[in-house]
Amino acid sequence: MSRTLSEYDSKQLLREYGVATVSEHLAADADAAVARATRIGFPAVLKLCGAAIAHKTERDLVRLGLADAAAVRAAATELLARRRPEDGDAQLLVQAMVRGRRELIVGLVRDAQFGPCVMLGMGGILAEAMRDVVFRMAPLTLQDAREMLAEIKAAHLLDAFRGEPAVDRDALANILVAVGRIGVERETVASLDINPLIVAGATAIAVDALVEIADA
Amino acid sequence: MNNLVERFRPLFYPRGIVITGVSAHPGKFGFASLHNLLCHGYEGEIFPVNRDGAEVLDRPTCRDVAEIPSGRADLAFLCTPAVANIENLLACARIGVRAAFVVSGGYSEAGEEGAAAERELVKVARDLGILLAGPNGQGLVSTAVKMCAQIVPPYPPPGRISAVSQSGNILSSYMNYGQLTGIGFSKGVSAGNGASLGLGDYIEYFAEDPDTAVGLAYLEGLRDGRDFVQRAMACTRRKPLVLLKGGVTSRGQKAASSHTGSLASNDRIFSGICRQAGIARAETVEEAYEVAATFATQPLPRGNRVVILTAAGGWGVLCADACVRAGLDLIALPEDLRARIDAVLPARWSRNNPVDMAGGETRETIPELLDCIAAHEGVDAVIYLGLGIQAAQAHVMKSSPYYPGHGLDRIADFHERQDRRYAEAATAASARHAKPVLCATELVYTDRAYGNSAPLAVAESGRLCYPSAHRAVNALAHLCAYAAYRRARENE
Numbered sequence: 001m002s003r004t005l006s007e008y009d010s011k012q013l014l015r016e017y018g019v020a021t022v023s024e025h026l027a028a029d030a031d032a033a034v035a036r037a038t039r040i041g042f043p044a045v046l047k048l049c050g051a052a053i054a055h056k057t058e059r060d061l062v063r064l065g066l067a068d069a070a071a072v073r074a075a076a077t078e079l080l081a082r083r084r085p086e087d088g089d090a091q092l093l094v095q096a097m098v099r100g101r102r103e104l105i106v107g108l109v110r111d112a113q114f115g116p117c118v119m120l121g122m123g124g125i126l127a128e129a130m131r132d133v134v135f136r137m138a139p140l141t142l143q144d145a146r147e148m149l150a151e152i153k154a155a156h157l158l159d160a161f162r163g164e165p166a167v168d169r170d171a172l173a174n175i176l177v178a179v180g181r182i183g184v185e186r187e188t189v190a191s192l193d194i195n196p197l198i199v200a201g202a203t204a205i206a207v208d209a210l211v212e213i214a215d216a
Numbered sequence: 217m218n219n220l221v222e223r224f225r226p227l228f229y230p231r232g233i234v235i236t237g238v239s240a241h242p243g244k245f246g247f248a249s250l251h252n253l254l255c256h257g258y259e260g261e262i263f264p265v266n267r268d269g270a271e272v273l274d275r276p277t278c279r280d281v282a283e284i285p286s287g288r289a290d291l292a293f294l295c296t297p298a299v300a301n302i303e304n305l306l307a308c309a310r311i312g313v314r315a316a317f318v319v320s321g322g323y324s325e326a327g328e329e330g331a332a333a334e335r336e337l338v339k340v341a342r343d344l345g346i347l348l349a350g351p352n353g354q355g356l357v358s359t360a361v362k363m364c365a366q367i368v369p370p371y372p373p374p375g376r377i378s379a380v381s382q383s384g385n386i387l388s389s390y391m392n393y394g395q396l397t398g399i400g401f402s403k404g405v406s407a408g409n410g411a412s413l414g415l416g417d418y419i420e421y422f423a424e425d426p427d428t429a430v431g432l433a434y435l436e437g438l439r440d441g442r443d444f445v446q447r448a449m450a451c452t453r454r455k456p457l458v459l460l461k462g463g464v465t466s467r468g469q470k471a472a473s474s475h476t477g478s479l480a481s482n483d484r485i486f487s488g489i490c491r492q493a494g495i496a497r498a499e500t501v502e503e504a505y506e507v508a509a510t511f512a513t514q515p516l517p518r519g520n521r522v523v524i525l526t527a528a529g530g531w532g533v534l535c536a537d538a539c540v541r542a543g544l545d546l547i548a549l550p551e552d553l554r555a556r557i558d559a560v561l562p563a564r565w566s567r568n569n570p571v572d573m574a575g576g577e578t579r580e581t582i583p584e585l586l587d588c589i590a591a592h593e594g595v596d597a598v599i600y601l602g603l604g605i606q607a608a609q610a611h612v613m614k615s616s617p618y619y620p621g622h623g624l625d626r627i628a629d630f631h632e633r634q635d636r637r638y639a640e641a642a643t644a645a646s647a648r649h650a651k652p653v654l655c656a657t658e659l660v661y662t663d664r665a666y667g668n669s670a671p672l673a674v675a676e677s678g679r680l681c682y683p684s685a686h687r688a689v690n691a692l693a694h695l696c697a698y699a700a701y702r703r704a705r706e707n708e
Contacts, residue, residue: 109485111441111482111485113438113441113442113482113485114441114442114445114485114486114489115441115442117485117488117489133484134484134488135484135485135487135488135489136488136489136491136492137442137445137485137488137489137492140492143704143705144492147491147492147704148488151488151491
């Protein structure tokens with residue numbers, strides 16, 4: 001049997017491994033959400049977050065670009081109303097709004113033959129259609145990870161692009177190495193998606209993540 | 217002495233071979249293997265075992281392994297039915313045999329009962345300290361001792377490729393290419409069911425084997441993928457490994473709940489792992505062979521800066537396209553190199569890369585150009601196109617009704633000699649400057665018709681003559697990728 005970690009807990013694991021994630025906080029109610037958003041700064045993002053909620057977009061549980069406290073309060077009330085009994089102890093997740101034109105997807109799978117394998121690909125709405133992805137077997141050396149960056153077809157998008165600077169490749173490569181370490185060191189992690197990993201300025205930031213745990 | 221090299225010595229360098237299941241019937245495996253060993257001149261002693269002690273191929277046989285003097289045979293080649301093999305292994309061990317190649321089928325490929333027999337075979341071999349190859353394999357060759365221990369024919373010329381295959385016929389295909397091109401093998405082994413020795417074991421051995429310059433493998437399935445990758449990496453740290461993988465599309469994609477999982481096809485994962493391990497992965501049998509033959513005969517390039525030398529335009533243009541597509545650096549000609557070429561060719565030459573001689577070459581031009589291009593420090597590799605056209609003209613002249621009059625005999629001989637010189641000059645420039653110089657011409661196919669002197673001379677100089685510019689470019693791209701892989705990991 002497998003279960004998923006909540007979005008917050010998934011990124012908590014990533015943070016433990018040094019992966020840069022969006023700054024985010026859990027909030028129990030609308031007041032707490034407004035207080036958090038005010039501290040993080042606007043525009044803010046609000047999501048409903050819980051271990052049993054894996055597909056937030058499909059259930060319309062994401063509110064982007066909330067410009068002020070009033071917008072956060074309205075969104076919080078709306079999202080809390082969409083809770084279902086099977087969602088368990090779902091809470092609000094308040095995040096900074098990360099802007100960047102370039103979206104990547106990074107993941108971990110356990111292959112029957114080769115064990116934990118790390119994936120890098122171009123993300124965004126066309127990700128699955130383009131299938132521009134590359135894999136390496138964990139653990140990865142930094143050189144392995146650098147070669148993955150060069151190997152995706154859209155590799156040139158990691159250079160300076162439409163007024164945005166070139167991606168910090170070593171930082172991005174270190175994320176791949178870290179995901180590989182998770183695969184090797186955390187045997188219960190069945191799979192992991194960082195989707196999207198948004199390139200903001202030169203920095204790749206894990207904005208959403210989903211960790212699947214295989215219980216023994 | 218290296219342990220691995222020592223461990224495999226009885227398999228690939230046996231002083232003597234026991235063959236069980238030898239038959240007087242020329243259609244039987246036990247006949248074919250004795251025949252193949254004899255007619256390729258195996259250097260050690262051969263001890264055929266035949267149930268009836270009948271004479272086979274004018275040679276006496278033993279009725280029983282026990283009759284064979286102790287200490288004379290290192291290898292047993294078992295063609296007996298599976299039920300007899302445990303007994304044979306025990307008897308072979310008693311006379312000092314240390315390795316066995318089991319041809320017999322009826323093991324794990326034949327259901328659960330066979331699988332049990334295979335486990336028993338492995339256990340007995342392990343207890344006896346016998347290195348076990350197969351079962352259900354086609355055989356093995358080792359050219360250093362002129363050993364063609366196979367139930368099928370191809371015996372390649374000696375060389376520095378060592379091949380292992382999970383399919384006997386793909387091994388035959390590799391070795392057939394070796395016979396056709398002259399770029400030969402040190403060893404070839406059909407892994408059969410790989411009950412004890414798997415692909416990874418042979419590859420690990422090839423890495424240590426001083427007679428092997430490049431490993432060549434055909435793979436369908438692995439018992440332990442991670443273990444295989446470790447062994448493959450142990451090989452590529454020292455020498456190149458070329459791999460052809462079958463069955464990459466059959467299993468389809470796993471049902472998966474994650475995005476990563478849905479994008480994780482077997483082939484995508486495997487292809488990434490090959491890059492990670494520095495394995496040169498080929499898509500076809502001929503590509504696998506050509507890439508291995510290239511590794512075995514050309515120096516590794518220091519970078520990917522390529523210059524094309526061509527006798528005429530179209531070849532060069534297509535080759536340039538192929539280079540760019542393959543990610544090779546088709547450099548702009550350095551000024552000093554351009555000046556040197558200016559001194560050799562009439563003004564109508566292309567003055568850029570490809571260096572198109574535009575018919576401006578004279579008697580000494582091509583050897584001079586090959587040498588000065590290969591010598592230049594800004595050039596890592598050279599592709600030479602259009603050799604053989606003079607020899608093709610010679611062939612037309614020699615077949616003409618006017619031959620040998622009108623000076624045709626002299627000019628035809630001159631043309632043939634020139635093309636032979638060009639081929640030799642390409643190999644000489646490559647050796648002198650330690651850079652790959654690849655010759656490509658479809659005239660390589662004339663060997664069945666009249667034997668164009670250019671590709672023949674390429675082969676005689678120990679190199680592969682590529683049938684097209686594209687195939688040369690592809691082989692070179694593999695060389696460059698492997699060289700880059702090694703460079704990037706030099707300090708690890």
